[in-house]
Amino acid sequence: xxxxxxxxxxxxxxxxxxxxxxxxxxxxxxxxxxxxxxxxxxxxxxxxxxxxxxxxxxxxxxxxxxxxxxxxxxxxxxxxxxxxxxxxxxxxxxxxxxxxxxxxxxxxxxxxxxxxxxxxxxxxxxxxxxxxxxxxxxxxxxxxxxxxxxxxxxxxxxxxxxxxxxxxxxxxxxxxxxxxxxxxxxxxxxxxxxxxxxxxxxxxxxxxxxxxxxxxxxxxxxxxxxxxxxxxxxxxxxxxxxxxxxxxxxxxxxxxxxxxxxxxxxxxxxxxxxxxxxxxxxxxxxxxxxxxxxxxxxxxxxxxxxxxxxxxxxxxxxxxxxxxxxxxxxxxxxxxxxxxxxxxxxxxxxxxxxxxxxxxxxxxxxxxxxxxxxxxxxxxxxxxxxxxxxxxxxxxxxxxxxxxxxxxxxxxxxxxxxx
RNA sequence: GCGAACGUAGCUCAGUCGGUAGAGUCCCGGAUUGUGAUUCCGGUUGUCGCGGGUUCGAGCCCCGUCGUUCGCCCCA
Numbered sequence: 001x002x003x004x005x006x007x008x009x010x011x012x013x014x015x016x017x018x019x020x021x022x023x024x025x026x027x028x029x030x031x032x033x034x035x036x037x038x039x040x041x042x043x044x045x046x047x048x049x050x051x052x053x054x055x056x057x058x059x060x061x062x063x064x065x066x067x068x069x070x071x072x073x074x075x076x077x078x079x080x081x082x083x084x085x086x087x088x089x090x091x092x093x094x095x096x097x098x099x100x101x102x103x104x105x106x107x108x109x110x111x112x113x114x115x116x117x118x119x120x121x122x123x124x125x126x127x128x129x130x131x132x133x134x135x136x137x138x139x140x141x142x143x144x145x146x147x148x149x150x151x152x153x154x155x156x157x158x159x160x161x162x163x164x165x166x167x168x169x170x171x172x173x174x175x176x177x178x179x180x181x182x183x184x185x186x187x188x189x190x191x192x193x194x195x196x197x198x199x200x201x202x203x204x205x206x207x208x209x210x211x212x213x214x215x216x217x218x219x220x221x222x223x224x225x226x227x228x229x230x231x232x233x234x235x236x237x238x239x240x241x242x243x244x245x246x247x248x249x250x251x252x253x254x255x256x257x258x259x260x261x262x263x264x265x266x267x268x269x270x271x272x273x274x275x276x277x278x279x280x281x282x283x284x285x286x287x288x289x290x291x292x293x294x295x296x297x298x299x300x301x302x303x304x305x306x307x308x309x310x311x312x313x314x315x316x317x318x319x320x321x322x323x324x325x326x327x328x329x330x331x332x333x334x335x336x337x338x339x340x341x342x343x344x345x346x347x348x349x350x351x352x353x354x355x356x357x358x359x360x361x362x363x364x365x366x367x368x369x370x371x372x373x374x375x376x377x378x379x380x381x382x383x384x385x386x387x388x389x390x391x392x393x394x395x396x397x398x399x400x401x402x403x404x405x406x407x408x409x410x411x412x413x414x415x416x417x418x419x
Numbered sequence: 420g421c422g423a424a425c426g427u428a429g430c431u432c433a434g435u436c437g438g439u440a441g442a443g444u445c446c447c448g449g450a451u452u453g454u455g456a457u458u459c460c461g462g463u464u465g466u467c468g469c470g471g472g473u474u475c476g477a478g479c480c481c482c483g484u485c486g487u488u489c490g491c492c493c494c495a
Contacts, residue, residue: 003486006485058493059494110494113420114487114488116488116489118493122495126495192491192492203493274489274490276494276495278494279495280495281495282495302495303495304495305495309495328454360453360454362453362455364455365454368455370456378453378454380453382453390454394455399454
């Protein structure tokens with residue numbers, strides 16, 4: 001038996017309605033904020049991700065699906081969505097039509113060890129906003145994320161965390177200060193953190209080990225070393241969030257893994273997802289467009305993990321039946337008439353499941369029951385002689401004969417009124 | 420890349436001290452005519468993940484391998 005490859009899963013028909021719901025809500029809500037959908041290729045030149053995401057990141061160093069095509073170019077399946085959108089922005093000279101607001105959905109690929117909420121092919125919904133440099137954009141974007149998640153009924157288990165990563169001007173001196181501090185504490189840090197001190201000192205702040213956290217309790221915070229511009233930006237953002245009534249928590253230890261972020265970083269986490277607890281994450285990347293060869297344009301964006309949303313939603317969400325009417329037939333005449341009657345009812349907008357597999361009336365009624373249809377129709381020789389069909393209300397258990405010609409409208413009216 | 424647990428029917432799982440594999444569920448059929456869910460009766464279902472080893476004999480013990488899950492790392 002050939003199976004799916006490790007970390008890659010089918011999304012089966014019982015799950016797809018939930019996925020469709022997530023995407024439909026994104027379309028509706030992001031649309032309210034002026035975002036339009038963009039669809040970029042699933043693979044790009046490897047160099048794009050190396051430059052945009054950062055050549056020294058784990059994603060680029062060891063997690064990309066990279067291959068040479070027949071012409072010899074090095075290509076990679078996209079590990080995240082922002083790089084491609086920025087490429088499009090530069091390629092299409094979108095800096096002439098600011099602001100540019102887009103959202104995307106689709107599969108991403110990373111070669112990681114699978115665990116709960118983490119697959120090798122996973123799906124993200126993300127938004128990118130190009131142009132505005134001020135904290136107003138940051139606040140509106142977060143309002144949009146929270147509106148989306150609240151609309152799905154998830155707000156109870158979620159926390160919005162924000163931080164400022166500073167800008168190149170203030171981050172470099174802070175980084176030096178942090179390294180100096182860490183060197184004095186090196187004996188109290190775990191092995192991983194000791195290695196991080198020179199490579200990625202900010203990451204040390206994000207260590208989850210108790211010992212490291214305690215050791216770092218008094219380490220210098222980026223927030224205390226922001227330049228005036230960054231400090232104002234961050235404090236305005238908090239003011240906006242307060243005005244909006246959006247609860248948040250400042251987390252000075254939150255660090256972004258991707259190189260391109262500056263200033264605002266944010267994350268929405270959930271209890272109830274185990275170790276992979278980030279549901280949405282994003283931040284500002286004012287320097288990336290210029291770095292990728294475009295006209296310098298500030299930007300901010302975020303991405304959400306759909307598998308993780310599905311995990312959270314699955315617990316409480318129950319989906320309505322997709323079938324209004326099940327049509328049971330007996331005999332060849334019944335089948336032939338049923339084929340036509342089903343079409344006539346569908347023309348009234350109802351979902352009809354026509355029995356296609358024969359069987360006794362009893363077994364067909366079982367199928368009707370399983371389909372969760374509100375009405376079961378029965379059509380055999382007796383009914384055909386009289387030009388009627390039996391309509392049975394499956395919840396009440398009552399049935400009546402209805403003329404063929406009147407059945408579609410009759411059923412449509414009942415279903416429109418609701419159960 | 421590292422660590423741990425687990426792989427038995429479509430699904431959820433039991434299987435004692437090593438002695439030829441079980442339950443529930445699902446599915447199918449029946450309980451007098453052409454009527455679903457409850458009830459009752461009957462029925463099907465397995466390379467015990469795979470490959471080796473130990474043994475008279477392995478679902479059970481040992482080694483390897485693949486897969487899943489959880490954690491580390493990292494991230495959505």
